[in-house]
Amino acid sequence: MRVALFVTCVNDTLYPRTGRATVRLLERLGVRVDFPAAQSCCGQPQFNTGYRHETEPLVRRFDRAFAEYDYVVTPSGSCAAMVRDNYPRIGAKAAAEGRGPELAEAAARAVPKTYELTEFLVDVLGVTDVGAYFPYTVTYHPTCHGLRVLGLRDRPRRLLEHVKGLELRELPGAEECCGFGGTFAVKNAAVSAAMGADKARGIESTGAEAVCTVDNSCLMHIGGTLARRGAAVRPVHLAEILAATEEEPYA
Amino acid sequence: MSGTYLGMPAFPRAARDAVRDTTLRGNLRHATHTIRDKRARAVAELADWQELRAAGKAIKDRTLRHLDHYLVRLEEAVTAAGGTVHWAADAAEANAIVTYLVKATGESEVVKVKSMATQEIGLNEALEAEGIRAYETDLAELIVQLGEDRPSHILVPAIHRNRAEIRDIFDQEMGRWGRPAPEGLSDSPAELAEAARLHLREKFLRAKVGISGANFMVAETGTLVVVESEGNGRMCLTLPETLISVVGIEKVVPTWQDLEVFLQLLPRSSTAERMNPYTSTWTGTTDSDGPQNFHLVLLDNGRTDTLADEVGRQALRCIRCSACLNVCPVYERAGGHAYGSVYPGPIGAILSPQLRGTASEIDASLPYASSLCGACYEVCPVAIDIPEVLVHLRERVVQGGEVTRNGVKVTLRPAKGHAAERAAMRAARWALDHPGALRAGQRLASRTRRLHPKRLPGPGRAWTDTRTLPEVPEESFRDWWQRTRGGDR
Numbered sequence: 032m033r034v035a036l037f038v039t040c041v042n043d044t045l046y047p048r049t050g051r052a053t054v055r056l057l058e059r060l061g062v063r064v065d066f067p068a069a070q071s072c073c074g075q076p077q078f079n080t081g082y083r084h085e086t087e088p089l090v091r092r093f094d095r096a097f098a099e100y101d102y103v104v105t106p107s108g109s110c111a112a113m114v115r116d117n118y119p120r121i122g123a124k125a126a127a128e129g130r131g132p133e134l135a136e137a138a139a140r141a142v143p144k145t146y147e148l149t150e151f152l153v154d155v156l157g158v159t160d161v162g163a164y165f166p167y168t169v170t171y172h173p174t175c176h177g178l179r180v181l182g183l184r185d186r187p188r189r190l191l192e193h194v195k196g197l198e199l200r201e202l203p204g205a206e207e208c209c210g211f212g213g214t215f216a217v218k219n220a221a222v223s224a225a226m227g228a229d230k231a232r233g234i235e236s237t238g239a240e241a242v243c244t245v246d247n248s249c250l251m252h253i254g255g256t257l258a259r260r261g262a263a264v265r266p267v268h269l270a271e272i273l274a275a276t277e278e279e280p281y282a
Numbered sequence: 283m284s285g286t287y288l289g290m291p292a293f294p295r296a297a298r299d300a301v302r303d304t305t306l307r308g309n310l311r312h313a314t315h316t317i318r319d320k321r322a323r324a325v326a327e328l329a330d331w332q333e334l335r336a337a338g339k340a341i342k343d344r345t346l347r348h349l350d351h352y353l354v355r356l357e358e359a360v361t362a363a364g365g366t367v368h369w370a371a372d373a374a375e376a377n378a379i380v381t382y383l384v385k386a387t388g389e390s391e392v393v394k395v396k397s398m399a400t401q402e403i404g405l406n407e408a409l410e411a412e413g414i415r416a417y418e419t420d421l422a423e424l425i426v427q428l429g430e431d432r433p434s435h436i437l438v439p440a441i442h443r444n445r446a447e448i449r450d451i452f453d454q455e456m457g458r459w460g461r462p463a464p465e466g467l468s469d470s471p472a473e474l475a476e477a478a479r480l481h482l483r484e485k486f487l488r489a490k491v492g493i494s495g496a497n498f499m500v501a502e503t504g505t506l507v508v509v510e511s512e513g514n515g516r517m518c519l520t521l522p523e524t525l526i527s528v529v530g531i532e533k534v535v536p537t538w539q540d541l542e543v544f545l546q547l548l549p550r551s552s553t554a555e556r557m558n559p560y561t562s563t564w565t566g567t568t569d570s571d572g573p574q575n576f577h578l579v580l581l582d583n584g585r586t587d588t589l590a591d592e593v594g595r596q597a598l599r600c601i602r603c604s605a606c607l608n609v610c611p612v613y614e615r616a617g618g619h620a621y622g623s624v625y626p627g628p629i630g631a632i633l634s635p636q637l638r639g640t641a642s643e644i645d646a647s648l649p650y651a652s653s654l655c656g657a658c659y660e661v662c663p664v665a666i667d668i669p670e671v672l673v674h675l676r677e678r679v680v681q682g683g684e685v686t687r688n689g690v691k692v693t694l695r696p697a698k699g700h701a702a703e704r705a706a707m708r709a710a711r712w713a714l715d716h717p718g719a720l721r722a723g724q725r726l727a728s729r730t731r732r733l734h735p736k737r738l739p740g741p742g743r744a745w746t747d748t749r750t751l752p753e754v755p756e757e758s759f760r761d762w763w764q765r766t767r768g769g770d771r
Contacts, residue, residue, distance in 0.1 A: 038759050038760075040714065040720070042759060043724070043758050043759045043760055044724050044727070044754075044758055045752050045754065045755065046752075046755075047755050047757060047758055047759035047762055048755075050759035050762075050763075051759065051762060066759075066760075066763045066767070068717060068760065068763075068764075069717060070717070071714040071715065071717050071720055072710075072714040074711075074714075076707075076710070077707050077710065077711060078673065079654060079673055079676075080676060080680070080703070080707065081649075081673065081676030081677040081678075081679060081680040081681060082677070082680060082681065082704070082707045082711075083677050083681070084681065085707050085708060085710075085711040086711075088711060088715045089711065089714060089715065092714075092715060120670075175653070175654070175655035175656055175657075176656075178656075179655070179656035179657070179659070179660055180656060206657075207611055207655075207657075208611045208653050208655035208657070210611065210653060211653065212652070212653025212654055212655070213654075214650075215650065215652065215653045215654070216744070216745060217741050217742070217744045217745060218294060218650050219293070219294050219297060219612070219650065219651065219653075220294070220298075220744030220745075220747070220748075221294065221297055221298035221301045221302075222294075222297050222298075222301060222612050222615045222616050222651075223653070224301075224747070224748040224749075225301045225307075225615045226611050226612075226615060226653070227748065227749070228748070251752050252749060254750075254752070255745075255748075255749030255750045255751065255752065256748060256749050258749075258750035259748060259749055259750050
């Protein structure tokens with residue numbers, strides 16, 4: 032089983048801890064994971080803002096970078112959703128515009144092997160107890176793309192429920208968007224901030240010490256909002272919780 | 283669409299003002315959460331909801347593919363049943379037809395059944411300009427009309443108003459339009475409803491002309507269908523001598539059997555009812571019963587152009603249930619008025635820029651009035667992939683491309699005001715397609731991390747106004763991997 036990590040541009044640049052945690056977790060579970068350096072970004076910011084043509088080289092790059100692997104695992108729900116939901120669209124539109132089947136073929140190769148981390152753990156490795164230890168109260172925010180596009184359902188929860196020492200707190204209005212939405216946060220700043228404030232209030236109301244998601248981009252917006260409000264809740268990516276053990280605790 | 287919306291500011295500006303209005307946000311939050319919870323329960327009762335939803339989608343898609351055929355069939359059936367069919371290419375034509383028909387009766391007052399199509403074309407204003415007064419008889423539409431306000435929701439046009447505000451509107455304005463509100467009117471729902479009932483009853487009994495829309499038109503028999511909760515629609519549809527129905531061409535369904543699907547999908551999605559309280563159907567005219575003159579005005583107003591777009595056309599499946607509005611986190615904060623159209627919320631954000639084009643500031647901003655969270659798609663009873671159409675329309679705004687306007691294919695230029703963004707996206711794509719450059723940028727950002735400002739200038743200011751920026755780490759993942767694993771394997 033040849034497994035590649037697609038770390039994503041946001042994690043690579045701003046949240047390398049998440050990538051390191053993913054590697055540590057997968058290696059602990061006996062998976063030899065590679066990091067092909069030719070990878071970069073899934074193209075989500077460009078595609079979702081209306082620049083479909085700018086995403087095409089990134090689709091080709093994704094296909095090339097991961098060509099020799101059976102599985103591509105990513106600690107990002109929205110980037111996995113970008114590949115699974117939008118790469119076929121990009122391919123179909125290019126073909127419809129008379130530019131041949133090349134992108135559609137790249138998409139067809141990328142889609143079936145791309146897994147969000149919790150899907151890979153539960154569906155491919157068949158584990159829900161990854162031997163993690165995280166002695167804190169945690170609330171979980173299911174990010175929109177993970178929830179609705181990938182249909183992750185209870186996979187992240189099942190993983191969290193098996194973490195030793197962890198107490199899971201219900202988040203009120205959990206399935207409501209946090210208001211990040213990529214460039215939406217800048218283009219519709221007032222609405223985004225209002226949504227973020229409501230999400231932060233919900234998180235604070237749980238009294239949890241940490242809030243976790245499967246997406247650092249949403250967590251950047253949520254964590255930034257919490258910090259500005261002076262809240263003590265710590266934003267943590269799910270991979271970092273799952274990577275922590277009694278021998279090597281979360282730091 | 284309605285002239286009252288001309289010159290609306292772009293969505294972000296209108297939404298920013300709405301977000302600051304705490305009464306409005308409170309009213310909206312309470313109302314939308316109540317309806318969305320009830321809807322979820324009503325839908326969960328049906329084990330075959332997803333099959334029904336797929337059936338609704340399939341029927342609408344099939345009908346839209348052969349729309350010309352079903353519309354001709356509908357016209358034949360309506361004509362055979364004693365009605366007259368008029369075709370209106372746009373709002374001006376539809377308004378002119380209706381004005382002519384009302385004038386021909388010699389009347390200067392009409393009663394109206396709540397109708398999105400007549401709102402869309404600004405019929406009330408057009409009639410007013412010709413000396414004809416149109417009375418809205420739906421309770422929420424009445425509140426909007428009396429308050430000289432604009433609707434802010436498809437199903438509950440006065441959703442932005444609370445009981446106290448409605449009491450004040452009735453108290454101050456009813457007298458100017460007819461029977462005044464009773465003395466000492468309180469804000470209890472029962473008293474408010476009774477005041478409206480008394481006010482409206484006079485109008486129903488006096489009116490000689492009724493104007494309606496229709497939720498559905500059945501092609502095989504030429505039957506029009508209105509579903510409603512209050513009974514005012516039935517009054518308007520049966521009491522006047524002349525009935526004029528203005529209906530968008532996409533509302534046709536082939537057969538009664540098809541209608542059955544939508545009569546299940548619509549009430550549960552819109553009002554969370556198992557069955558709507560009043561379903562009125564009418565077919566042409568009947569001797570000595572109901573209106574003796576029936577006119578159907580079939581409205582295009584951008585629909586054929588929308589149909590020409592393979593991705594965007596799914597918006598025409600919409601049955602105006604407003605489930606998407608009630609779950610939309612953006613609608614909940616921004617309110618309906620910010621969308622600058624009678625169609626607010628997620629469906630409005632994809633419908634208005636297609637019906638009206640993307641030339642105006644508000645229309646070009648609507649496809650961005652969403653975080654693409656997908657809640658709208660999840661609840662849509664005819665499975666309109668609203669996020670897909672939003673992104674499709676964003677592409678039209680920033681990159682231009684071929685569209686159909688007035689039946690002719692034209693090439694749109696990219697909208698103004700996106701030049702800097704376009705340059706940034708190109709630069710980002712170049713860097714991302716050259717991992718060496720990406721790595722150099724990451725290293726530069728890491729080396730200068732102590733110098734990064736806490737508050738950003740330009741577009742980034744919107745971020746740092748309410749959010750703390752993440753700190754750039756000392757080492758990117760890429761560099762960590764190379765340092766610890768010795769480069770690529």
